[in-house]
Amino acid sequence: MRSDPLDRWRGVLDLRDVYGGRSDPAFGCLFGVHERLGFRPVASGRGLPLDVSPQTRGAQREGLSGHTWIGWQELAGIDWDEPSERPDSRVRHYRRRDDGTLELVGTYLWDTGFTGRVDVETSAGGPADWAERREWTDGSTVYRADRARRRDAVDTTVWNPVWKIMEVLADVHGPGNVRLVVWFG
Incomplete structure (x- = not known):
């Protein structure tokens, strides 16, 4: 000192x-x-x-x-x-295992490819305007809007x-x- x-x-x-x-x-x-x-x-x-x-x-x-x-x-x-104060503006991509549990594959920003795959429209407020726990399923793939943790x-x-x-x-x-x-x- x-x-x-x-x-x-x-x-x-x-x-x-x-x-x-x-x-x-x-x-x-x-x-x-x-x-x-x-x-x-x-x-x-x-x-x-x-x-x-x-x-x-x-x-x-x-x-x-x-x-x-x-x-x-x-x-x-x-x-x-x-948890974050609002749902994450990214979508989490999970794979459904045979026992029904979900395995996180990755986290992605909203894009037109995603919206095309799951047939959803972008909300007026943008991706971060999703309802928490909103979920889209495409076969064994699950996309979810969640709150992130620090x-x-x-x-x-x-x-x-x-x-x-x-x-x-x-x-x-x-x-x-x-x-x-x-x-x-």
Whole structure:
């Protein structure tokens, strides 16, 4: 720790060092950027922290937006089973097993191919205007409009390295002394 309270934060690593890819569902669920799943974002629109580290401030350039941050304590307290506030704008595609249960195959955005396969029309409000649990069946294939859970939006295989590093830093420096600062280009 430094004696100057405004200089107590330091950048530890660039997120790109441990996070491989782009995830609009996660960015929307957590930070409110490209939000399409109906979540109230956890840490949206906070801007850069006033006491941002010199490394983070130095990484800023023109064309960046969506600056926000989340602390480890807040992140560790997220209810990953919390449902979205409205049905997901994507359709879940299931395969009906022989025992009648459904196996998730994938999640798809509404498209004309889907509407043609199941003979439905797009609602006036668009795909996100579906009634919750609306279901269309095509043989052993079931399409369903459901509410997403936060865990559906944030792929743990991609984000776990970030969470693990933050957790280790929280163990060493205290949970209130670790945060993730993000922005989007």
